[in-house]
Amino acid sequence: MPLTLEKAARGRQYLIKEIQGGGPVLRVLDLGLVPGTAIEFIRCAPFGDPGQYKVRGFYLSLRKEEARHILVEAAGP
Amino acid sequence: MNGYLTVALGGNPNIGKSTLFNLLTGQNQHVGNWPGKTVEKVEGCFRANGKTIKLVDLPGVYSLNDGTLEEAVARDFLFREKPDVVLAMADATNLERNLYLVLQLMELTPRLVLAVNMMDVAQKQGLTIDISKLSAALGVPTVSISAATGQGIDRLLETVIRVGEGALTPAPRVDYGKEIETCLQKLDGLLETAAIGWPPRWTAVKLLENNPAVTAALKKAGHLEILKEAAACRELIGPGGERKIIAALYGFTHRVVKEAVACRNQEGKTFTEKLDDIVLHRLAAFPMMIALLGIIFAVTLFGAAPLSDGLAAFFTWLAGKTKVTFVSSGASWWVTGAVVDGLIIGTGTVISVMLPTMAIFFVIFALLEDAGLVPRLAFITDRPLKAVGSQGKHCVSCLLALGCSIPAVFSTRIMTGSHRLLAMLTSPLLPCNGRLGVMLAITGAFFGMRAPFVMVALIALAAAVMMVATFLLHRIFLRGDNPGFVLELPPYRLPRLYPVMIRTLRVNVWPVLTRAALVAAPMTAAIWLLSNLPAGSAPSVTARLADLLEPVGLFLGLDGKTLVAALYALPAKEVVLGALAITNGLSQGLEGSAALESYLLARWSGLQAFTFLVFFMLYLPCAYTTVVIYKESKSLKWTALALFLPLALALAVTWAVHRLGLLLIK
Numbered sequence: 001m002p003l004t005l006e007k008a009a010r011g012r013q014y015l016i017k018e019i020q021g022g023g024p025v026l027r028v029l030d031l032g033l034v035p036g037t038a039i040e041f042i043r044c045a046p047f048g049d050p051g052q053y054k055v056r057g058f059y060l061s062l063r064k065e066e067a068r069h070i071l072v073e074a075a076g077p
Numbered sequence: 078m079n080g081y082l083t084v085a086l087g088g089n090p091n092i093g094k095s096t097l098f099n100l101l102t103g104q105n106q107h108v109g110n111w112p113g114k115t116v117e118k119v120e121g122c123f124r125a126n127g128k129t130i131k132l133v134d135l136p137g138v139y140s141l142n143d144g145t146l147e148e149a150v151a152r153d154f155l156f157r158e159k160p161d162v163v164l165a166m167a168d169a170t171n172l173e174r175n176l177y178l179v180l181q182l183m184e185l186t187p188r189l190v191l192a193v194n195m196m197d198v199a200q201k202q203g204l205t206i207d208i209s210k211l212s213a214a215l216g217v218p219t220v221s222i223s224a225a226t227g228q229g230i231d232r233l234l235e236t237v238i239r240v241g242e243g244a245l246t247p248a249p250r251v252d253y254g255k256e257i258e259t260c261l262q263k264l265d266g267l268l269e270t271a272a273i274g275w276p277p278r279w280t281a282v283k284l285l286e287n288n289p290a291v292t293a294a295l296k297k298a299g300h301l302e303i304l305k306e307a308a309a310c311r312e313l314i315g316p317g318g319e320r321k322i323i324a325a326l327y328g329f330t331h332r333v334v335k336e337a338v339a340c341r342n343q344e345g346k347t348f349t350e351k352l353d354d355i356v357l358h359r360l361a362a363f364p365m366m367i368a369l370l371g372i373i374f375a376v377t378l379f380g381a382a383p384l385s386d387g388l389a390a391f392f393t394w395l396a397g398k399t400k401v402t403f404v405s406s407g408a409s410w411w412v413t414g415a416v417v418d419g420l421i422i423g424t425g426t427v428i429s430v431m432l433p434t435m436a437i438f439f440v441i442f443a444l445l446e447d448a449g450l451v452p453r454l455a456f457i458t459d460r461p462l463k464a465v466g467s468q469g470k471h472c473v474s475c476l477l478a479l480g481c482s483i484p485a486v487f488s489t490r491i492m493t494g495s496h497r498l499l500a501m502l503t504s505p506l507l508p509c510n511g512r513l514g515v516m517l518a519i520t521g522a523f524f525g526m527r528a529p530f531v532m533v534a535l536i537a538l539a540a541a542v543m544m545v546a547t548f549l550l551h552r553i554f555l556r557g558d559n560p561g562f563v564l565e566l567p568p569y570r571l572p573r574l575y576p577v578m579i580r581t582l583r584v585n586v587w588p589v590l591t592r593a594a595l596v597a598a599p600m601t602a603a604i605w606l607l608s609n610l611p612a613g614s615a616p617s618v619t620a621r622l623a624d625l626l627e628p629v630g631l632f633l634g635l636d637g638k639t640l641v642a643a644l645y646a647l648p649a650k651e652v653v654l655g656a657l658a659i660t661n662g663l664s665q666g667l668e669g670s671a672a673l674e675s676y677l678l679a680r681w682s683g684l685q686a687f688t689f690l691v692f693f694m695l696y697l698p699c700a701y702t703t704v705v706i707y708k709e710s711k712s713l714k715w716t717a718l719a720l721f722l723p724l725a726l727a728l729a730v731t732w733a734v735h736r737l738g739l740l741l742i743k
Contacts, residue, residue, distance in 0.1 A: 045357065
């Protein structure tokens with residue numbers, strides 16, 4: 001089972017491997033979430049969704065349904 | 078060249094583009110819409126180094142091919158109007174992502190100047206940016222500026238003018254990597270000879286992405302050999318051409334930034350992260366947001382009250398003076414009545430109630446937006462709103478609606494697809510300052526010390542009805558469409574009071590107010606005529622309407638006269654008290670009557686007062702809001718729904734409150 005951003009642990013670094021599927025999630029490519037990019041999961045919103053992520057030095061909010069389509073691998077602490 | 082330079086200002090959202098724009102153009106701005114689009118267009122003129130420059134602010138976008146309305150507007154402008162210079166702006170603290178758009182702009186035009194903004198902030202974060210290296214790597218003249226302090230602006234303008242006059246020729250260089258570049262060069266050569274009218278390299282990139290519009294256009298023009306070559310190239314680079322292009326561009330920005338930016342390693346968390354730990358805290362986030370809302374309300378209400386009283390006194394004085402002038406010049410009684418009691422009092426009420434509250438409320442809101450708090454509000458409220466088919470930005474529109482429905486409807490432009498329609502149709506259900514004022518007066522008269530609790534209950538009820546309305550619209554009319562929710566959470570910064578205030582007053586408050594008064598004035602005059610014609614002993618039109626609506630009124634625990642008053646308050650909700658005075662025969666005009674309060678206290682029970690407020694809070698959007706919903710949605714169907722849905726819900730909820738209240742009292 002490949003790791004997705006939805007299952008990322010808080011405060012850890014990941015590398016993006018692939019954005020799966022199409023539709024609205026593809027807009028994250030334009031924001032720089034292309035394969036090989038480092039991404040960190042910072043926190044969830046109070047109701048558990050969406051999540052706050054740090055990528056290329058800026059902060060981004062993604063819903064779980066979007067994070068599910070982003071394949072990642074663990075990198076660094 | 079026609080005597081002046083046209084310069085297009087492009088860049089990502091939230092990077093200080095409008096600060097630079099305001100700094101350059103000052104008071105000479107024109108705010109409108111892009112032709113046929115509901116996207117704001119701002120342009121302005123100024124003189125620099127003996128040249129007149131027309132500056133057009135393009136919508137803030139992340140990309141030129143993400144399919145949003147803003148992106149289409151920006152691209153169309155660059156294609157059709159062919160500005161003399163494109164001034165691309167990038168945020169120094171976030172260069173990698175900002176340069177991505179700059180690269181796309183570089184593919185469209187060689188006449189480009191890059192302004193790197195917020196160099197001072199970047200330095201504080203430990204980033205040292207070598208501007209000459211950056212300029213050399215991109216092949217584009219680059220100037221470091223600070224839009225907030227005005228630093229570097231003279232050099233920027235000088236560079237822009239030199240490029241515009243042809244004294245300086247940029248040679249933009251975008252490198253996609255060997256594989257894609259080989260394909261691009263092949264196609265570029267073919268396109269150059271074919272002279273298709275578009276930038277050849279840009280077209281070549283679009284062909285590799287297999288862009289349907291570009292492919293179709295080339296097919297139509299008969300360039301079959303180019304299309305054949307493009308298909309071969311796509312075969313070569315493999316599937317997912319568009320993704321590979323994006324990845325290649327980000328690969329290039331990454332290399333450029335690595336070369337030109339030295340980064341001192343940051344110890345620990347940034348300021349924004351530390352503040353987010355508090356603002357977005359799991360347990361504390363909501364209580365803090367609610368407390369903040371409470372403070373905004375208190376400041377708005379207490380700050381606006383004396384100003385409103387002053388303006389109201391002025392209009393009463395004006396009405397009195399005009400009446401004397403009309404009567405002494407021998408105008409007939411109904412002309413005097415329509416002009417004084419209708420036009421002046423109607424317009425006067427709109428201005429005296431709306432102007433102070435809107436000015437204070439929207440300036441506070443704009444400051445919070447400038448500080449970076451508003452996207453955080455969308456972030457924490459996304460989950461509950463997702464449950465009813467919408468998203469967090471919907472909450473931002475609802476919050477604005479507590480000030481006035483019209484800016485709330487405009488604010489839905491930050492959403493797309495079904496989310497935008499949901500927010501546009503349901504946010505007017507929340508009581509605007511016109512309704513809140515009436516609610517405060519009536520709860521104060523009927524509930525005394527308990528009035529604040531009644532107010533909170535009413536607003537909570539409005540929020541609940543808004544959620545139900547969103548859910549119903551989503552399930553019945555907009556099922557299946559899910560635009561998603563991707564949102565940047567910009568870094569916090571200190572809001573800039575003066576420019577934010579000026580912009581808010583000029584863009585949000587003043588145009589809304591003048592147009593609202595223009596819609597309200599003739600309607601209030603008409604209401605005066607309806608209530609006072611025919612003259613004599615025959616019942617007026619208003620009295621007949623009240624008889625007609627009596628059964629509906631009784632069904633809701635109210636009466637026909639009250640419903641007619643609500644109907645007459647459609648031009649501007651704040652006149653409902655005056656309208657109640659008319660329909661109950663206490664006064665001839667909307668200016669109201671001192672006797673109204675004691676009259677209502679004697680006739681209405683506490684339950685009836687509450688029932689009336691529920692109905693009044695929900696029943697229909699005001700006249701100008703309806704006009705704006707039509708203009709924004711461009712659809713009669715949605716406008717009709719914007720009227721029908723609140724009315725149906727208001728009837729159902731008011732009836733339920735009335736019956737439930739009767740049960741509880743028994």
